[in-house]
Amino acid sequence: MPTSEHKADDATRHLTLIPAPVTLEYTHGTALIGPLVTIEDADQSWETLPIEQLSDELRHRYGVTVLRRRTHGTVISLGLDSRLAHDEYTLDVSESEGIRVRGGGESGLRYGLQTLRQIIGQTSRAIPCLHIQDKPAFAVRAYSLDVTRGRVPTMEFLTWFVDQLALYKYNQFQLYVEHAFAFVELSEAWRGTDPLTAADITYLDEYCARRGIELVPSLATFGHMYMNLRTREHRGLGEFPEDADRPFSFIERMEHHTLNAADPKAHDFASRLIEEYAPLFRSKSFNIGGDETFDLGRGRSAQDAPEAGRDELYAGFVRDLCETLARHGRQPMLWADIALESPRTMDLLPGDITMLNWMYEPQIDESKIQTIATQGRRQFVCPAVRAWSRFFPDYAGAWLNTYHMALAGTKYDAEGMVVTDWGDYGHVNDPRLSVPGLCYGAQNAWNPIEIDAHEMNRRISALVYGDESGRIMDCLARIDSDGVSFPWDLAVQVLELEYGSGTGALNMDVAACMERSSGGKLTLDRTLGCDDARRRMLQWNRERIERRRDCDQVLRDCGDAFAGLDKGGLTAEFLSVMLDGQRLFNELGEELLALADGKDVGSGANRLAADLELWFERYRAQWLSVGRHAELARIAHVVWSLADILRRGAL
Numbered sequence: 001m002p003t004s005e006h007k008a009d010d011a012t013r014h015l016t017l018i019p020a021p022v023t024l025e026y027t028h029g030t031a032l033i034g035p036l037v038t039i040e041d042a043d044q045s046w047e048t049l050p051i052e053q054l055s056d057e058l059r060h061r062y063g064v065t066v067l068r069r070r071t072h073g074t075v076i077s078l079g080l081d082s083r084l085a086h087d088e089y090t091l092d093v094s095e096s097e098g099i100r101v102r103g104g105g106e107s108g109l110r111y112g113l114q115t116l117r118q119i120i121g122q123t124s125r126a127i128p129c130l131h132i133q134d135k136p137a138f139a140v141r142a143y144s145l146d147v148t149r150g151r152v153p154t155m156e157f158l159t160w161f162v163d164q165l166a167l168y169k170y171n172q173f174q175l176y177v178e179h180a181f182a183f184v185e186l187s188e189a190w191r192g193t194d195p196l197t198a199a200d201i202t203y204l205d206e207y208c209a210r211r212g213i214e215l216v217p218s219l220a221t222f223g224h225m226y227m228n229l230r231t232r233e234h235r236g237l238g239e240f241p242e243d244a245d246r247p248f249s250f251i252e253r254m255e256h257h258t259l260n261a262a263d264p265k266a267h268d269f270a271s272r273l274i275e276e277y278a279p280l281f282r283s284k285s286f287n288i289g290g291d292e293t294f295d296l297g298r299g300r301s302a303q304d305a306p307e308a309g310r311d312e313l314y315a316g317f318v319r320d321l322c323e324t325l326a327r328h329g330r331q332p333m334l335w336a337d338i339a340l341e342s343p344r345t346m347d348l349l350p351g352d353i354t355m356l357n358w359m360y361e362p363q364i365d366e367s368k369i370q371t372i373a374t375q376g377r378r379q380f381v382c383p384a385v386r387a388w389s390r391f392f393p394d395y396a397g398a399w400l401n402t403y404h405m406a407l408a409g410t411k412y413d414a415e416g417m418v419v420t421d422w423g424d425y426g427h428v429n430d431p432r433l434s435v436p437g438l439c440y441g442a443q444n445a446w447n448p449i450e451i452d453a454h455e456m457n458r459r460i461s462a463l464v465y466g467d468e469s470g471r472i473m474d475c476l477a478r479i480d481s482d483g484v485s486f487p488w489d490l491a492v493q494v495l496e497l498e499y500g501s502g503t504g505a506l507n508m509d510v511a512a513c514m515e516r517s518s519g520g521k522l523t524l525d526r527t528l529g530c531d532d533a534r535r536r537m538l539q540w541n542r543e544r545i546e547r548r549r550d551c552d553q554v555l556r557d558c559g560d561a562f563a564g565l566d567k568g569g570l571t572a573e574f575l576s577v578m579l580d581g582q583r584l585f586n587e588l589g590e591e592l593l594a595l596a597d598g599k600d601v602g603s604g605a606n607r608l609a610a611d612l613e614l615w616f617e618r619y620r621a622q623w624l625s626v627g628r629h630a631e632l633a634r635i636a637h638v639v640w641s642l643a644d645i646l647r648r649g650a651l
Contacts (some may be wrong), residue, residue: 016462017118018168018439019446021134030096030126033245036073037064048106048212049078050113050166054307057120064327074098076116084108088135090132091115108135110212111169118167118463134447138409140380140416141445142172143438144218146388148180149253150427151623152194152630157431160569164435166211168442173208173352174218174407176288179227180630181219183276188231194628201280209282214335216283220271221321223293226257237266239299239368247500248634250425250492251510258295260315262305271324272568278328287356290314291335314338315348320349336379340368346375356383356418360453362400366408373412379408383444385437388424391582392479398437406448417445425492426635430578432569432626436460436473445552453477472565483554484549484582485590494592495536495641498530506530534651538596545589552586555579574625577618584612588642595651609643616640 017024037058039051054076055066067073075098084090084104089112092100101116103109110133119127143165147153153161158175165173179198201215208215229238230245239258246252259266279284297310305313313514320500322332336355339346355372357379359365372379383405387393402419409417419441421434439460443451465472465539493514499507511524511533524533524538538545562575587608594601616639623632645651 015119015122015128015130016448016459018459018463019443020449020451021115021132022447023131023133025127025131027094027131029129031074031093031095031098033058033062033064033125033127033187034073035064036067037062037415037642038067038069038073039076039078040068041078046189048129048210049110050117053163054113054117054120056057061120061123062125064400077111078102078109080105080109081107083332085135086088087111087139088133089115090278091130091132091134092127093131094306099127107171114167114169122463129374136169136446136450137406138445140172140418141170141442142174142216142380142416142418143170143176143441144176144382144418144420145431146421146423146427147196148176148178148220149423149425150631150634151423151431152180152196152628153431153626154193154628155200155203157626158204160470161431162204162211162213163206163457164438164569165213167349168439169446170438170442171304172214172416172418174216175204176218176220176422177277178220178224181277183273185233185272186228186231188233189227198280205281205283214283214285215281216285216287217277217281218287218289218333219273219277220257220289221273222259222261222288222290222317224257224289224291225259226253229259230258234269237263237269239301241300248635249496249510251496251513254292254424255509256295257512258293259317260300260304261296261313262308267317267320270321274321274324275328278330280326283328284331285333285354286325286330287333287335288317288318288325291337293338296338309344311342311345311348315345317566318353319348319350322353333380335369335382336372340371345529346371351377353377354415355379356382356419357414358384358418359405360384360386360397360401360420360506362404364401364408366411367411367547369414370474371407377604379409379412379414380418381405381414382418382420383441384420384422385434385441387429387431387434387437388422388427388483390429390487391578392476392482392483392587393429393433394436395436395440395446395457395477396453396481399456400439402437402440402444403448403450406444417441417447425489426612426631426638427510428488430622430626430633431572433476433578435464435569436476439464454495465565465570466567467565471561475561478554479558479579479582483551483558483587485551486546488578488585489650490537490541491585491588491642492638496536497524497533497537501641504530506533530650532608534592535596538593538651541589542593545593548586548590550582555583555586574622577615580615581619585610588612588633588646591646592642592651595645595649601646601649605646605649609646612639612643614639 058064058066077100079102081102086105087107089108091112101112103112180193205215228234235241235244237259238261324333333354351423355377383402386398411514458470461467461470461473496510499505506529515522559579564570565572591601591605
């Protein structure tokens with residue numbers, strides 16, 4: 001779907017629009033916005049149209065009086081055009097006729113108004129005359145936000161985030177939940193995490209609906225049940241109930257978590273969660289998860305159903321959940337990774353499931369999308385903003401990932417795209433920094449055209465952050481690639497190689513995970529214990545850790561670029577906290593490597609320990625500005641434990 005853009009003359013203001021329209025033609029001249037503006041909608045009651053937002057934009061930007069009945073002044077005319085598709089719109093600006101927005105349906109009209117809001121936000125009463133005709137590549141453009149692995153956002157932040165989704169033309173939102181909802185029977189799992197409540201969900205559902213966004217329930221009901229299966233009440237439903245009392249581990253939370261598919265009680269448990277959660281949403285879709293069921297067939301299910309294969313166990317459990325959904329008039333969505341592992345598993349699954357086909361690397365395996373398309377199944381392609389386990393997202397990887405997934409999705413007729421935003425390792429990443437990734441997804445889900453990453457970042461700088469120079473996004477995009485010598489996830493891995501705190505014992509599961517993630521290049525001697533494993537882990541990462549000084553210079557340069565910023569959810573103070581955190585962790589990596597090499601780190605280690613603790617208080621304030629306390633204490637535990645290692649002067 002190529003974009004065509006024509007300019008009438010060199011003097012015409014070049015607008016920045018995200019997503020870029022399919023067709024944008026500049027005509028001659030400009031339309032001047034007078035002191036009185038009438039928004040004329042033919043007396044229709046468009047409850048989900050952003051008319052109030054548009055009015056606020058006009059008042060704030062131009063200082064005009066906005067009316068809803070025709071009088072003298074500029075007229076913004078809204079209406080329907082039966083020649084357009086329901087989600088298609090046209091937007092015309094002319095000197096003589098003012099501004100005219102037409103949609104094939106309510107959704108198309110809404111998208112035209114969001115484009116107009118973006119135009120108003122970057123002009124001063126003189127709007128370039130133009131013609132836009134526009135419609136999306138994917139019928140569904142969704143965003144999935146992790147609200148369970150450490151961070152539970154405030155309602156104020158969630159509503160702000162929904163407004164960003166609406167502005168950039170998303171039409172679906174999912175909150176990924178494992179345990180961070182106040183289920184009646186899961187208080188043992190969610191206690192102390194400030195969970196979302198039924199009132200929160202119903203309020204957000206209404207808020208989304210009024211902005212043309214469908215709030216879809218997304219709930220782990222099979223795998224990723226780590227916190228639920230650590231409880232006394234429900235541990236017996238898992239594959240390895242004997243492991244429920246192991247010390248908490250961010251890494252193990254991503255590894256062990258699967259219900260026993262051979263146990264009818266496990267199915268009843270998952271069904272009860274669905275039955276409590278589904279009625280809170282007006283959506284007829286329900287994402288039941290089903291991804292990364294790593295323990296399936298390895299524990300209790302192998303004893304309870306020794307004749308059943310993993311494909312039969314998996315498909316049987318999913319079928320049962322689909323039957324539960326059907327009784328409540330809901331359509332299932334399912335992460336596609338496990339089904340794609342085996343053709344037999346896919347064959348055994350019901351045909352009405354929407355397969356959520358996720359791949360998060362910059363370069364993707366298109367054959368996975370082709371496989372589902374060949375079977376005639378509905379599918380959404382699911383890229384990622386690549387923000388998990390780090391202070392700053394991998395923007396370069398996120399741009400390529402969303403672009404390549406969108407191209408493959410359009411090639412194989414995927415019905416939608418879900419941009420995912422995960423919080424592995426405690427959700428140290430802040431969702432305010434995901435807005436550029438949100439924009440990448442918006443562009444590629446609406447109009448996946450070839451845009452240079454630098455040019456896309458320039459557009460985000462201009463539109464989102466008010467920076468015509470493009471420097472803000474240039475700097476943000478450099479941090480993860482050039483400013484990080486000791487990342488958060490590596491710090492957590494080094495810490496969690498110890499089984500519990502102060503035991504000195506090696507965590508065999510974490511050691512095995514680290515070896516797998518290294519592609520077999522790292523070997524940890526189980527007989528030598530935790531200290532030796534940490535030493536080997538740090539020395540294996542020596543080349544990266546020793547880049548500290550170059551990385552710190554990048555962080556300093558970026559800090560200068562962010563001075564005075566206060567737009568698009570970002571402030572200079574917030575970015576200062578995040579940059580200082582990465583700088584301190586870079587120094588931490590160097591100090592830990594010195595300990596691994598047997599060097600005496602001296603008083604500098606004590607000073608760094610104190611700096612980390614003082615920094616955490618600043619980070620804590622930023623966390624609480626957009627989120628509830630939730631699992632903030634787990635982030636504190638990582639920081640304080642690393643500070644203790646520094647003061648101890650030994651790994």
